[in-house]
């Protein structure tokens with residue numbers, strides 16, 4: 001199944017055998033350990049200092065000197081506590097799940113946590129440097145046995161060309177943290193999910209995911225338009241379908257929202273004492289805000305504090 005999938009445990013050797021051209025592009029990076037983070041050498045790029053200061057929130061293992069990052073990954077990786085929460089949430093709602101797909105897997109922030117709980121995790125990314133970082137980082141967390149990686153650009157064409165093995169995988173849940181367009185996303189009052197999200201708007205993106213699994217989770221900017229979330233839900237899944245939105249806060253700072261589709265997730269009580277074991281995270285149902293009345297009546301809002 002999925003001949004083009006590369007097992008994370010032998011990512012570089014498999015890449016060298018199967019795609020020598022791609023391997024040659026990475027060779028100098030591999031030989032020089034370019035992306036390996038030395039915890040004793042703070043980053044030189046000023047714009048990354050704040051991420052460096054909080055590096056342990058991204059990967060708790062980072063000070064052990066086994067984590068690999070590109071410049072872009074510093075502001076892209078999902079903080080570990082959020083990735084852990086999400087994994088536990090999926091596990092609680094889908095206790096028999098085996099296979100989770102992480103589209104746009106970046107440096108493996110999510111894939112690694114998924115691989116701790118699920119026996120088959122498939123990470124997809126169109127940046128070979130990032131796939132390499134994910135593979136190396138999975139070694140740091142000793143979860144490489146459960147992780148397979150696929151180089152490719154997510155699109156309707158990708159689905160068409162990979163339809164056969166994607167269906168054979170029986171993917172229980174698709175998670176995606178698509179690029180938000182860099183830290184500039186915060187300059188807009190409302191983040192337009194149809195025009196600002198990369199590589200496509202929320203509606204076409206959901207259509208691609210729906211072909212793979214009915215359980216879908218997206219990590220989106222905190223200022224995302226809920227009206228668009230609601231409209232996309234109706235357009236892609238029909239008027240009866242609901243979307244659960246979790247507001248994710250870390251140390252009081254809103255990091256983003258998790259938009260969740262699929263009956264097992266919607267039916268699961270994300271409040272009170274029945275919430276998954278969140279360690280120091282708790283869930284409380286939020287009052288619907290005034291601008292989210294009728295047009296977003298198919299959305300349930302919750303607040304998650306880390």
Ligand SMILES: C[S@@+](CC[C@H](N)C(=O)[O-])C[C@H]1O[C@@H](n2cnc3c(N)ncnc32)[C@H](O)[C@@H]1O
Nearest residue numbers: 077078104106107108109110125126127153154
């Ligand atoms: C926000 S990051 C994901 C971070 C990841 N969740 C983590 O915790 O490390 C988005 C990723 O999407 C990838 N990407 C951008 N466009 C893509 C496309 N068309 N197909 C696949 N991956 C893409 C980027 O290379 C980047 O690694």
